[in-house]
Amino acid sequence: MFLFLLIIIVAFIGQLIFPWWIIIPIVMVCCGLKANSVTSAFLSSFIAIFILWLLMSVFLSFQNDHILANRVGEMLGLKLYSYNWLLVALISTLPGAITAGFAGASGFLLRRVFSNN
Amino acid sequence: MKGTYLIKLVVFIAITVGFAFIFNSKIGDIPPLGKFLNPFTGFWQNAEDVKGITNQSLIKAGLQDSVRILIDEQGIPHVFAENEHDLYFAQGYITAKDRLWQMDFQTRYAAGRLSEVVGKKALELDRYQRRMGMVYGAEAMLKESLNDPKSKLIIEAYSAGINAYIKELSPRDYPIEFKILNYKPEKWTPLNSALLLKLMSATLARGTNELAMNNIMAKYGEDVTNDLFPNYPFNEDPIIPVGTSWDFNQNAPKAPISPSPLITLIKNNGQVKKEWPLSSRLLTATKEENVGSNNWAIAGNRSSTGFPILANDPHLDLTLPSIWYQIQLHSPTMNVYGVSIPGAPNVIIGFNENIAWGVTNVGSDVLDWYKIQFKDDTHQEYLYNDKWEKTNQRVEEIKIRGQESVLDTVYYTHQGPVSYAENQKPAEFSMGNNIPIDYALKWVAHLPSNELRTFYELNKAKDYDDYRKALVYFSAPAQNFVFADRQGDISITSNGLFPLKEKRQGKLLLNGNDATDEWINRIPVEENPTIKNPARGYVSSANQWPVDQSYPYYLGWEFGSYERAHRINTQLDTIHAANLKSFEALQNDNYSILAENILDTLVHILQTDKGLNDTESKALTLLKQWDRRYEVNSVAASLFDTWYNTLNRSIWADDFASDKELMRYPSRDRTVHLLLYEPASPWFSNGSTKQTRDEVVLASFKDAIKQLKESYGDLNNWEWGKIKKTHVPHLAAIEGFGSKVLQVGGSKHTVNAMSESNGPSWRMIVLLGKKPQAFGVIPGGQSGNPGSRFYDNQITTWEKGELNELLFLENSNLKQKGIISQIELKKLRN
Numbered sequence: 001m002f003l004f005l006l007i008i009i010v011a012f013i014g015q016l017i018f019p020w021w022i023i024i025p026i027v028m029v030c031c032g033l034k035a036n037s038v039t040s041a042f043l044s045s046f047i048a049i050f051i052l053w054l055l056m057s058v059f060l061s062f063q064n065d066h067i068l069a070n071r072v073g074e075m076l077g078l079k080l081y082s083y084n085w086l087l088v089a090l091i092s093t094l095p096g097a098i099t100a101g102f103a104g105a106s107g108f109l110l111r112r113v114f115s116n117n
Numbered sequence: 118m119k120g121t122y123l124i125k126l127v128v129f130i131a132i133t134v135g136f137a138f139i140f141n142s143k144i145g146d147i148p149p150l151g152k153f154l155n156p157f158t159g160f161w162q163n164a165e166d167v168k169g170i171t172n173q174s175l176i177k178a179g180l181q182d183s184v185r186i187l188i189d190e191q192g193i194p195h196v197f198a199e200n201e202h203d204l205y206f207a208q209g210y211i212t213a214k215d216r217l218w219q220m221d222f223q224t225r226y227a228a229g230r231l232s233e234v235v236g237k238k239a240l241e242l243d244r245y246q247r248r249m250g251m252v253y254g255a256e257a258m259l260k261e262s263l264n265d266p267k268s269k270l271i272i273e274a275y276s277a278g279i280n281a282y283i284k285e286l287s288p289r290d291y292p293i294e295f296k297i298l299n300y301k302p303e304k305w306t307p308l309n310s311a312l313l314l315k316l317m318s319a320t321l322a323r324g325t326n327e328l329a330m331n332n333i334m335a336k337y338g339e340d341v342t343n344d345l346f347p348n349y350p351f352n353e354d355p356i357i358p359v360g361t362s363w364d365f366n367q368n369a370p371k372a373p374i375s376p377s378p379l380i381t382l383i384k385n386n387g388q389v390k391k392e393w394p395l396s397s398r399l400l401t402a403t404k405e406e407n408v409g410s411n412n413w414a415i416a417g418n419r420s421s422t423g424f425p426i427l428a429n430d431p432h433l434d435l436t437l438p439s440i441w442y443q444i445q446l447h448s449p450t451m452n453v454y455g456v457s458i459p460g461a462p463n464v465i466i467g468f469n470e471n472i473a474w475g476v477t478n479v480g481s482d483v484l485d486w487y488k489i490q491f492k493d494d495t496h497q498e499y500l501y502n503d504k505w506e507k508t509n510q511r512v513e514e515i516k517i518r519g520q521e522s523v524l525d526t527v528y529y530t531h532q533g534p535v536s537y538a539e540n541q542k543p544a545e546f547s548m549g550n551n552i553p554i555d556y557a558l559k560w561v562a563h564l565p566s567n568e569l570r571t572f573y574e575l576n577k578a579k580d581y582d583d584y585r586k587a588l589v590y591f592s593a594p595a596q597n598f599v600f601a602d603r604q605g606d607i608s609i610t611s612n613g614l615f616p617l618k619e620k621r622q623g624k625l626l627l628n629g630n631d632a633t634d635e636w637i638n639r640i641p642v643e644e645n646p647t648i649k650n651p652a653r654g655y656v657s658s659a660n661q662w663p664v665d666q667s668y669p670y671y672l673g674w675e676f677g678s679y680e681r682a683h684r685i686n687t688q689l690d691t692i693h694a695a696n697l698k699s700f701e702a703l704q705n706d707n708y709s710i711l712a713e714n715i716l717d718t719l720v721h722i723l724q725t726d727k728g729l730n731d732t733e734s735k736a737l738t739l740l741k742q743w744d745r746r747y748e749v750n751s752v753a754a755s756l757f758d759t760w761y762n763t764l765n766r767s768i769w770a771d772d773f774a775s776d777k778e779l780m781r782y783p784s785r786d787r788t789v790h791l792l793l794y795e796p797a798s799p800w801f802s803n804g805s806t807k808q809t810r811d812e813v814v815l816a817s818f819k820d821a822i823k824q825l826k827e828s829y830g831d832l833n834n835w836e837w838g839k840i841k842k843t844h845v846p847h848l849a850a851i852e853g854f855g856s857k858v859l860q861v862g863g864s865k866h867t868v869n870a871m872s873e874s875n876g877p878s879w880r881m882i883v884l885l886g887k888k889p890q891a892f893g894v895i896p897g898g899q900s901g902n903p904g905s906r907f908y909d910n911q912i913t914t915w916e917k918g919e920l921n922e923l924l925f926l927e928n929s930n931l932k933q934k935g936i937i938s939q940i941e942l943k944k945l946r947n
Contacts, residue, residue, distance in 0.1 A: 015157035056156035064164035068904030074853025109126035
């Protein structure tokens, strides 16, 4: 839980300044320091970015009355129309969450390879 | 143990890097997903807060004083500056803030630079734009504008303002289309503004029929060509009323072309030559019969206010972001409101405290093709007056995304660019179909010009004299400038640079070797067709002929058909106390003059047939009862429209359409005449099958019913709105970014000229007076951002045919009715 929250906070701050791929070094370092296993590193990173991106998108979409997300949904070929926004928000998390999951696992493995225990 | 971890590590890192790379790259048409979808810098950042009202105060280097921009409830900016430099700087700044991607994309389109962004699929389009001399023309215009200190100040300040906005941006702020197409805004240059004005010429005055006409002349000869493509229509209601006398200076220049007794008709292969007597020298203009716009103004003694009222609705291919950008510009020298072209300074159509003006297109013949005989395949020399002259070469470098640049050499004669020399024309490129091979293009939009100055002068004009002075600077695309002022004057002028031509010169292809085929002079600008305060108490235009046949100069042989103009004039003839409502109703008028002219005859023919089936009889009854209005729920409108189009095709397709060579149909005016008065014409026959008019009319009616049935099912589903499917697509046709299907009536030839997606791009009505009262609407909104509440907020009002009252401010006080926020731009203190 600590790891999960840590990732959310650091990734949030990091992405205010840097491009989206800044989450890769962030989760690697966080998992390198705090993860206990490949699985927990992967899941913490995946879920943390999933939640962070989802909350952020949904927040932005609500204050926009979902105007843009529904249009982007149509662009992507979705047919839910007035609920496109929710599906778009869920889809939007995937590139970040997937990349973060593997990066987190890599961070944990890095520690395993280079630590003395 | 460590070994397995190491292997795992390598695998996981490889996967991570792989995903990072894939999600950061554009693959085919798919945007880079990580970049695009992440909520911190991706498209979610373009989802504007719908309640967001933020006042901003920014310091901008380059300003001479402070500028205040008030934003109203429609998102329309009202710019208050202390001097003209700052005024145009702020216009550039605020336009870019709302429309940056549209400006960038349209500039690239005009300049033949789309391949840089979308890759190789735009290569032929890019080549075409360059080969038509778009950049060449824009450069000539820019050079001329920079020679005029006033235009120079305006265009440079405007560019600086755009760049001041671009400088503010970080990737998260880029308009969404930049993120979808994965590229960056680039620095704006004054040439871009010139390109956008050239784009207007390309849209309105680049049509060309000469090749088709040449082919028709070669196939059918002079008599048929003269008969089916006459040089003046049967039905006309010209802009300058019939019978107006031309009070011209007798010293005016005459057409410079020496009367050679024979002219040369050039065959496509350049080999076969055929001589025609001078009288048959049919020559250019092509025009989409239905491209058009309306404008009119009524005198104070016929309006309910006692002051003139002016209306304008320019018809264009509608897109989102909206074609026009509404703005008010206020400085110590002017206070003007209207619509501007995003990317070009000034107001193009609008009003100030004293005057109002509007434009419609003049379809005059301002484009000609000259056959060029090159000495050899190197294209270094060409024959002119039987002497070898050197060509100029312009090497166009077309950059292509992800690939090597293409170098394309265009040869220029003194006439202009040879758009496609032998072996240069692509086989599969429809825009190039009407371009003859080995011909030089002479086009008025290539000539040096300073249109910016016209709009600047109009923006601050006070009366009729100022209006006339402003028009002198305008070359292309020629427009009918309608005018009214609060002193009570109304006027209309068909204005632009009209080449002084021999009658019908350029209806066909011309001979580039023959100096007598050249344009040498222009019609004196003060003798362009114009009228002030005519006896009938109004002025109007709808792309029809500007003049009757008594006008001493040649303007072209074919203009927009007269139906809209005639309807407008008959309505204006009967209006007594014109007011906002009556003008609004006229802008939305769906009455069909075409139906008025031919429906009774067609229906009469149908009634002679006793073998109509059930649906056909029902359809006939509907047509008989039809009020001839293209209303959105009218089934009869769909019947008539489909029937007329089918009929038109069945008359002409067998003779004037061919896979082998380009041809065209005779005009609607000619077709109507044929239907009404020439029932025995051989043109009704199909090849060797002899057919009468009545047979063709009947067969096309049955065919039309069949088509409607196949496409839309039962007759109850044939409502005009459902068949026409009016909508406003996105500029780059991005799915989801256009409008839904709109419930709008009208047709190409009704005053409310709304077809599938071509129609009124701006409707404006101005009631002049002590203080002007104005109304307007665009089919879209102010913002170019699909994630803004102002992207399409006016579209419902437009769809209903209503107008918004335009907020014409007198001062920059933030706390006044209708203003929601302000942006303050402050100068940099030293």
